[in-house]
Amino acid sequence: MPKVLETINTDISIIGAGIAGSAIARELSKYDLSITVIEQKNDIGLEGTTTNHALVCQGADSLTFRPGTLHAELNIKSIPLWPKLAEELNFKFRRIGGLWLIRDNSDFKKFQKMYSRAFKSSLDPKSPLLIPEGSFIPLKFLNKKELKNEEPEISDEFFGALYDPNLATVNPPEVAKAYAENAKANGTEFLFNTKINNIKRVSGKFELYSDKYIIKTDIVINASGIEADKIAELAKARDFSYVPFKGTIVEFDDELGKMINHETLILPRGSPHMQLISPTYDGKLRAGIYLEMTFRSNKEIKDYAIKHAINVSKTLYPGLPFENHILKSFTGFMAMTNPDTGWHDFVIGIPEFVPNWVNVILGPAGVSASPMLGKKVVEILSKSGVRFEEKKNYQPSIRKGVIS
Amino acid sequence: MSLNNTLNLNLARKIINAMISFSMDNNMLPGSYAVTDSGGHVVALERRDSALPATVDLAIDKAWTASVMKLSAKVLDQVITRGEGWRLNVKYHGRMTLIHGAIPLIIQGEVVGGIGHSGESIEGDEKIAQAGFAGAYREEEFETNVEKGLEISRSIAESVINYVNSNKLKPVAITITDVNGWPLLIYRMDGTPYGFVEISRSRAWTSSAFKLNSHEVTKIVGEIIECPNGEDSNERFNTSQGGIYIGNIIGSLGVAGNSPEEDYKIATNSLKSLNI
Ligand SMILES: Cc1cc2nc3c(=O)[nH]c(=O)nc-3n(C[C@H](O)[C@H](O)[C@H](O)COP(=O)(O)OP(=O)(O)OC[C@H]3O[C@@H](n4cnc5c(N)ncnc54)[C@H](O)[C@@H]3O)c2cc1C
Numbered sequence: 001m002p003k004v005l006e007t008i009n010t011d012i013s014i015i016g017a018g019i020a021g022s023a024i025a026r027e028l029s030k031y032d033l034s035i036t037v038i039e040q041k042n043d044i045g046l047e048g049t050t051t052n053h054a055l056v057c058q059g060a061d062s063l064t065f066r067p068g069t070l071h072a073e074l075n076i077k078s079i080p081l082w083p084k085l086a087e088e089l090n091f092k093f094r095r096i097g098g099l100w101l102i103r104d105n106s107d108f109k110k111f112q113k114m115y116s117r118a119f120k121s122s123l124d125p126k127s128p129l130l131i132p133e134g135s136f137i138p139l140k141f142l143n144k145k146e147l148k149n150e151e152p153e154i155s156d157e158f159f160g161a162l163y164d165p166n167l168a169t170v171n172p173p174e175v176a177k178a179y180a181e182n183a184k185a186n187g188t189e190f191l192f193n194t195k196i197n198n199i200k201r202v203s204g205k206f207e208l209y210s211d212k213y214i215i216k217t218d219i220v221i222n223a224s225g226i227e228a229d230k231i232a233e234l235a236k237a238r239d240f241s242y243v244p245f246k247g248t249i250v251e252f253d254d255e256l257g258k259m260i261n262h263e264t265l266i267l268p269r270g271s272p273h274m275q276l277i278s279p280t281y282d283g284k285l286r287a288g289i290y291l292e293m294t295f296r297s298n299k300e301i302k303d304y305a306i307k308h309a310i311n312v313s314k315t316l317y318p319g320l321p322f323e324n325h326i327l328k329s330f331t332g333f334m335a336m337t338n339p340d341t342g343w344h345d346f347v348i349g350i351p352e353f354v355p356n357w358v359n360v361i362l363g364p365a366g367v368s369a370s371p372m373l374g375k376k377v378v379e380i381l382s383k384s385g386v387r388f389e390e391k392k393n394y395q396p397s398i399r400k401g402v403i404s
Numbered sequence: 405m406s407l408n409n410t411l412n413l414n415l416a417r418k419i420i421n422a423m424i425s426f427s428m429d430n431n432m433l434p435g436s437y438a439v440t441d442s443g444g445h446v447v448a449l450e451r452r453d454s455a456l457p458a459t460v461d462l463a464i465d466k467a468w469t470a471s472v473m474k475l476s477a478k479v480l481d482q483v484i485t486r487g488e489g490w491r492l493n494v495k496y497h498g499r500m501t502l503i504h505g506a507i508p509l510i511i512q513g514e515v516v517g518g519i520g521h522s523g524e525s526i527e528g529d530e531k532i533a534q535a536g537f538a539g540a541y542r543e544e545e546f547e548t549n550v551e552k553g554l555e556i557s558r559s560i561a562e563s564v565i566n567y568v569n570s571n572k573l574k575p576v577a578i579t580i581t582d583v584n585g586w587p588l589l590i591y592r593m594d595g596t597p598y599g600f601v602e603i604s605r606s607r608a609w610t611s612s613a614f615k616l617n618s619h620e621v622t623k624i625v626g627e628i629i630e631c632p633n634g635e636d637s638n639e640r641f642n643t644s645q646g647g648i649y650i651g652n653i654i655g656s657l658g659v660a661g662n663s664p665e666e667d668y669k670i671a672t673n674s675l676k677s678l679n680i
Contacts, residue, residue: 099623233429239531295407337534341478353431
């Protein structure tokens with residue numbers, strides 16, 4: 001006999017409890033709605049939200065994003081929100097600052113452009129990438145001596161750096177959990193170990209199927225990370241395309257972590273792989289990132305990808321014994337749109353033919369943009385005619401465990 | 405599992421299926437879907453039944469452009485030529501296509517071919533081509549419920565491939581045209597020299613144009629020395645064996661890759677096994 005599925009009715013369903021689903025749940029919990037977050041794993045943020053570099057772009061990075069994209073907009077608008085968020089939700093937000101190393105004149109010229117862009121963005125009120133006053137410390141060029149002062153172990157090969165004092169790091173799954181627990185305390189329901197495997201549209205409502213539940217819902221937020229294409233296809237709501245980018249990162253222990261204070265990077269030349277090393281929220285180091293387009297099931301950690309991370313670290317800090325301090329290596333996947341050009345952008349939108357369905361595809365720097373995601377979703381749904389009424393008793397700081 | 409960095413017919417078909425599935429899900433206009441190899445030569449092309457005939461060569465030219473420039477039309481247009489794109493075409497007679505919907509297929513960091521779509525708006529063409537690229541990076545196949553003409557064309561092409569493989573013949577290029585001589589499908593089996601693509605297409609065109617098998621055309625028109633043969637306008641005349649007139653829903657089948665006699669045999673036997 002077929003198993004009888006339990007029916008759940010809810011106004012809004014969010015598929016996926018990564019940083020996107022959790023952040024959006026928190027924002028929506030400010031309104032008078034019943035919300036259910038559905039996650040296939042047994043906890044928050046165990047996929048892309050765990051397997052990343054844990055950086056929060058707070059200045060220079062965001063300013064390199066393509067102007068006019070949602071990717072740039074949401075990241076830059078998130079900058080002033082982070083410190084307040086960390087306070088409200090009580091998670092660790094560590095400003096480490098970034099050093100963009102200068103090898104030669106060509107690096108210097110590139111960074112000069114960035115420097116002036118940052119300058120304009122923080123001052124010119126007409127700039128499309130305006131960073132609000134007070135939330136951005138100006139970038140600064142460091143000469144060799146100043147660079148050595150900041151990073152005593154740095155290689156002598158570099159004759160300076162562009163210094164971005166704003167860059168920060170967090171523990172992304174901890175942040176996701178904080179968003180989720182606040183949403184829960186404000187009435188959001190969470191279903192774990194619940195994998196959506198079929199979707200039907202019945203008289204204007206969506207029916208989401210797992211092997212335990214039928215979730216009947218008016219609105220769906222598809223925040224399922226690298227699986228978002230497949231989830232959208234179940235509802236014929238995929239109006240975007242992306243390719244999975246696999247990134248390999250190596251983590252070094254806190255003994256080495258004490259030796260490096262900032263995110264340090266060089267611009268890759270003729271190589272698609274990022275070249276950086278940075279401290280984490282808990283005093284370790286993460287280095288990489290070897291990037292390749294591949295099938296999402298190809299999670300294997302390759303030797304050449306580990307070597308890349310070690311080589312990068314040694315190029316930047318030749319005196320440090322990286323090989324002896326490896327804690328772990330891991331791979332993660334991000335969704336990359338426009339892989340042919342590298343003109344990546346986020347997707348947050350309602351497909352033309354599937355009303356009340358919102359796709360949320362992040363890719364690079366998704367953690368950094370998370371404070372703005374829920375606001376964008378509310379904006380888009382409001383424009384499409386959904387009415388939001390604010391709750392009178394929303395509380396921004398209370399938390400309640402999400403796992404029952 | 406990881407992705408092999410060779411473009412073969414199976415991968416090209418998968419990419420086309422991904423494009424068709426995407427355009428159907430999004431209620432987009434039917435068009436033509438092309439995949440070319442790194443030299444710009446067709447590996448596979450499909451046209452949906454109600455798509456404009458002219459989209460065939462536009463899709464191929466887009467894929468060709470992306471292959472041989474190793475760039476997307478979007479980049480050629482917005483970054484490289486910036487309004488001066490016509491200059492490229494002084495040399496290439498209009499084949500260089502700056503209309504979006506032309507993107508290189510990149511595997512393991514290398515451009516292994518090109519993807520082209522024609523039949524929608526420029527935004528639509530670009531979205532569909534992107535769906536093709538993404539399709540290469542999906543492990544599962546896309547199911548598509550295509551219209552009658554393309555569906556029959558696919559089963560004929562599969563029958564030809566089976567026949568060639570089970571008789572251990574040299575691989576062939578296959579073209580299936582509609583009754584007006586415009587391709588619905590072109591497949592190049594792995595290992596077929598690309599020169600045979602045009603031969604198979606001109607045999608199929610000739611069969612559709614005269615409602616006869618290609619080698620029988622001389623019987624009614626005599627030995628023609630000079631004949632319109634404009635690749636640009638799809639007028640292509642070839643009276644060697646290998647083109648079979650079908651004339652029901654679809655027009656003709658053209659096969660090329662072995663001797664003309666052998667190609668003719670492949671074509672007739674493949675149709676026979678389908679009762680066509
Ligand atoms: C190597 C690497 C480095 C990165 N570095 C940074 C960085 O330094 N800073 C930064 O801001 N960003 C970084 N990113 C990007 C960032 O990690 C992502 O943008 C972000 O984590 C994506 O969050 P998400 O919630 O969309 O996806 P995920 O965290 O993957 O969440 C999706 C959730 O959906 C669930 N799910 C999937 N399918 C189903 C289903 N059928 N039913 C139920 N649930 C389902 C999954 O289990 C998962 O929990 C990096 C990414 C990578 C890969």
